[in-house]
Amino acid sequence: MGxxxxxxxxxxxxxxxxxxxSEALDSEFSVGEILPxxxxxxxxxxxxxxxxxQALEQLELEGRLQRxxxxxxxxxxxxxxxxxxxxxxxxxxxxxxxxxxxxxTLVAPPAAIAETLVxxxxxxxxxxxxxxxxxxxxxxxxxxxxxASSVPDLSAIDAPSGAARARAVLRELQHLELERHENAVExxxxxxxxxxxxxxxxxxxxxxxxxxxxxxxxxxxxxxATYRADTCRLTFGDSGGVQIHHGPERRAS
Amino acid sequence: MGxxxxxxxxxxxxxxxxxxxSEALDSEFSVGEILPxxxxxxxxxxxxxxxxxQALEQLELEGRLQRxxxxxxxxxxxxxxxxxxxxxxxxxxxxxxxxxxxxxTLVAPPAAIAETLVxxxxxxxxxxxxxxxxxxxxxxxxxxxxxASSVPDLSAIDAPSGAARARAVLRELQHLELERHENAVExxxxxxxxxxxxxxxxxxxxxxxxxxxxxxxxxxxxxxATYRADTCRLTFGDSGGVQIHHGPERRAS
DNA sequence: CAGTGGTCTAGACCACACC
DNA sequence: GTGTGGTCTAGACCACTGG
Numbered sequence: 161m162g163x164x165x166x167x168x169x170x171x172x173x174x175x176x177x178x179x180x181x182s183e184a185l186d187s188e189f190s191v192g193e194i195l196p197x198x199x200x201x202x203x204x205x206x207x208x209x210x211x212x213x214q215a216l217e218q219l220e221l222e223g224r225l226q227r228x229x230x231x232x233x234x235x236x237x238x239x240x241x242x243x244x245x246x247x248x249x250x251x252x253x254x255x256x257x258x259x260x261x262x263x264x265t266l267v268a269p270p271a272a273i274a275e276t277l278v279x280x281x282x283x284x285x286x287x288x289x290x291x292x293x294x295x296x297x298x299x300x301x302x303x304x305x306x307x308a309s310s311v312p313d314l315s316a317i318d319a320p321s322g323a324a325r326a327r328a329v330l331r332e333l334q335h336l337e338l339e340r341h342e343n344a345v346e347x348x349x350x351x352x353x354x355x356x357x358x359x360x361x362x363x364x365x366x367x368x369x370x371x372x373x374x375x376x377x378x379x380x381x382x383x384x385a386t387y388r389a390d391t392c393r394l395t396f397g398d399s400g401g402v403q404i405h406h407g408p409e410r411r412a413s
Numbered sequence: 414m415g416x417x418x419x420x421x422x423x424x425x426x427x428x429x430x431x432x433x434x435s436e437a438l439d440s441e442f443s444v445g446e447i448l449p450x451x452x453x454x455x456x457x458x459x460x461x462x463x464x465x466x467q468a469l470e471q472l473e474l475e476g477r478l479q480r481x482x483x484x485x486x487x488x489x490x491x492x493x494x495x496x497x498x499x500x501x502x503x504x505x506x507x508x509x510x511x512x513x514x515x516x517x518t519l520v521a522p523p524a525a526i527a528e529t530l531v532x533x534x535x536x537x538x539x540x541x542x543x544x545x546x547x548x549x550x551x552x553x554x555x556x557x558x559x560x561a562s563s564v565p566d567l568s569a570i571d572a573p574s575g576a577a578r579a580r581a582v583l584r585e586l587q588h589l590e591l592e593r594h595e596n597a598v599e600x601x602x603x604x605x606x607x608x609x610x611x612x613x614x615x616x617x618x619x620x621x622x623x624x625x626x627x628x629x630x631x632x633x634x635x636x637x638a639t640y641r642a643d644t645c646r647l648t649f650g651d652s653g654g655v656q657i658h659h660g661p662e663r664r665a666s
Numbered sequence: 667c668a669g670t671g672g673t674c675t676a677g678a679c680c681a682c683a684c685c
Numbered sequence: 686g687t688g689t690g691g692t693c694t695a696g697a698c699c700a701c702t703g704g
Contacts, residue, residue, distance in 0.1 A: 170700080172673060175615055197689060208675045213690090218602055218616055229690045230683035239599060245649060343649040345598050346492060347618060347642040349471055361691080362428055363471055365600060365618070389600040396498060396596040396649055423681080425692060450670060461694045466671090482671045483702035614672080 173207055174214035180205075181215055185224055185235055195225075195233040221365060223390050229361075239393040240295055244369055244385075245343045251373065252290075252304060252383060253330025259290040259302065261326035266308070273305050276372065277379050284308050288326045291357055292385075299392050301357040302385040310336065310380040336375045344370045345394065354386045365389040426460055427467035433458075434468055438477055438488055448478075448486040474618060476643050482614075492646040493548055497622055497638075498596045504626065505543075505557060505636060506583025512543040512555065517579035519561070526558050529625065530632050537561050541579045544610055545638075552645050554610040555638040563589065563633040586634060592627045598647065599623075607639050618642040 195201065202212040216233065219225045226236040243258075252259065269277060269285045277285070288304040308314075311332035348368040355362045366386040373381040387394060448454065455465040469486065472478045479489040496511075505512065522530060522538045530538070541557040561567075564585035601621040608615045619639040626634040640647060 172615075174673075178616070199689095208677090210676090211674060214673085216690095221600060221618065222602055223599070227690065228683085229681065230688080232689060241597065341650065344494065344646050345620065345649070346476070346646040347474060347600065347620065349475055362425075363431070365474065367598065367600065367620075393597050393599040396598070397594065427692080452670090461696090463695090464693060467692085469671095480671065481702085482700065483669080485670060485702095 174211050174218070177205060177207065177212065177215035178218045181219060182224065185219070189235045191235050191237045193235045195235070197232060220390060226390070236390070239391055240299070241395045242292075242294055242299055242387065242392045243396075244387075244394045245341070245371070245396045251330070251333045251336070251338055252381065253327070253333060258294070259292050261323050261330065262289040262291055263322060264288045264326035264329055265321055269305060269307075273382065276370075277305060277307060277382050286311065286314075286329050288329055290326070297391070298358050298388075300385050300387040301354045302383055304330075305382040305384075306333065307380070310375070333381060336380055338380075339374045339376070341374060342372045343396070346370075347389070348386065350386060358386070358388050360388065360390075367392065367394060369394065427464050427471070430458060430460065430465065430468035431471045434472060435477065438472070442488045444488050444490045446488045448488070450485060473643060479643070489643070492644055493552070494648045495545075495547055495552055495640065495645045496649075497640075497647045498594070498624070498649045504583070504586045504589070504591055505634065506580070506586060511547070512545050514576050514579035514583065515542045515544055516575060517541045517582055518574055522558060522560075526635065529623075530558060530560060530635050539564065539567075539582050541582055543579070550644070551611050551641075553638050553640040554607045555636055557583075558635040558637075559586065560633070563628070589628045589633055591633075592629070594627060595625045596649070597623045600642070601639065603639060611639070611641050613641065613643075620645065620647060622647065 189195070196204070198209055198212055198216070202209040205212065216225060216227065220227055220236075223236055223239045225233055227233045250257075253261070265287050266284055267287055268282070273285070274282075284307075286304075286306040286308065288306065290302045290304065291298060292300040292302065306329060311329055313335075314329065314332055346368050348366050350358060350360055350362060350364045350366045352362045354366070355364055358364070358366070367389050369383075369385045369387060371383040371385070372379050373383070442448070449457070451462055451465055451469070455462040458465065469478060469480065473480055473489075476489055476492045478486055480486045503510075506514070518540050519537055520540055521535070526538070527535075537560075539557075539559040539561065541559065543555045543557065544551060545553040545555065559582060564582055566588075567582065567585055599621050601619050603611060603613055603615060603617045603619045605615045607619070608617055611617070611619070620642050622636075622638045622640060624636040624638070625632050626636070
């Protein structure tokens with residue numbers, strides 16, 4: 161693991177380090193193995209700790225490393241494939257659903273949500289919180305926004321809030337006929353509450369999946385799900401289990 | 414824009430700063446406007462430049478800011494919706510394709526690719542490079558891997574490489590009957606060549622979309638497309654044009 | 667040229683996990 | 686406790702853009 165190469169091209173140190181470490185991970189370490197601590201590594205490569213950290217950040221972003229405060233830095237397993245947008249014509253909360261309802265409240269929709277829920281400007285919405293676990297670890301936190309008009313027959317349910325009510329709301333939703341749904345994926349950073357649920361620090365990179373469920377020509381429900389970007393590979397249109405092993409240069413040319 | 418609040422909760426400074434700046438962006442700045450430079454901003458908030466930069470990095474990751482070396486930091490427009498995986502049953506290179514072929518070579522597949530292209534272990538693959546432009550700016554760079562056996566009738570084409578040959582390869586591909594395709598999305602960082610094409614620095618966050626095109630029960634083509642994560646929102650299953658305006662807290666509760 | 671963001675340093679202290 | 690990663694500082698110099 162030497163770094164004694166004075167680049168002819170002024171490649172940033174941290175980028176070069178990233179490459180060197182990446183190769184070392186492929187050849188000298190195995191999944192779950194714990195790396196030397198940051199101070200040692202920095203000394204070994206003759207750089208400041210901040211620079212070393214910049215390289216580690218890159219590798220963590222790429223899902224190669226996992227860092228935990230007070231514990232250490234370990235070699236991450238390959239990202240798990242998490243299927244999204246399968247079950248093309250199913251409402252959330254269906255029988256084979258990977259999610260677990262946590263809570264439910266009835267509130268006035270925040271402005272940004274109301275805008276996407278084109279229907280019912282000032283209409284109250286049920287807000288269902290759900291979480292998704294895969295292979296023993298939390299992978300996503302979701303907020304579902306369901307306009308009250310989408311589940312009109314909810315008066316029979318007496319639970320005012322909590323997981324029971326959440327399940328009741330979702331059950332009601334199944335009665336509607338789902339036309340289609342539309343997905344969008346973008347990069348975001350975890351808000352404090354999501355971060356906690358995902359066992360990450362605030363600001364951790366997440367993949368935000370926004371799904372609009374269309375029924376009767378209206379948006380009957382809106383899901384905003386934040387997935388851990390470091391551990392997840394989102395799969396669309398089936399084949400959730402494909403393992404893509406990333407080699408030395410990952411997409412080498 | 415005051416920061417004179419000594420937190421009772423030990424919220425990191427950069428995180429608090431991110432929030433303050435985010436709110437300022439919503440209320441006091443408009444798209445395209447240029448912010449004060451980092452040294453001034455840091456002084457104004459009474460923090461070190463590195464801390465200020467940490468906050469700016471967050472906001473850039475979220476697509477709120479755009480930073481360019483030698484120029485300055487500007488307020489980014491809302492992310493553009495880029496449709497992916499529409500045209501459910503179309504090969505790359507079809508008539509309404511958003512991509513532009515750049516180059517084409519015939520090589521032995523790198524190990525990581527050969528593994529995903531389950532067919533033909535040692536078989537040579539055509540490697541087609543394409544780029545995608547949307548609203549006047551580059552949004553994605555792609556590498557298409559096409560096993561030679563997928564386009565057997567290519568001998569008639571004499572162009573050895575270049576854009577012309579790339580188009581010829583894609584034209585041949587249309588003759589196959591496409592069964593389906595499978596998409597996966599994950600976070601990555603731009604390699605040097607991709608970064609250059611996307612007008613970003615190496616290591617910039619990108620959304621990597623891997624698509625496997627299935628025909629005759631085999632993987633007939635494999636696409637690895639890297640999208641700029643800062644400017645793009647990937648849309649699946651139609652509705653490419655939906656604008657989601659992010660409000661003050663973006664997904665406020 | 668001057669001004670910008672990008673990289674890097676050598677420290678310091680804090681929050682957390684584990685013993 | 687000790688050891689880890691996370692935050693923060695106050696500098697310095699580099700690479701790039703634009704006038």
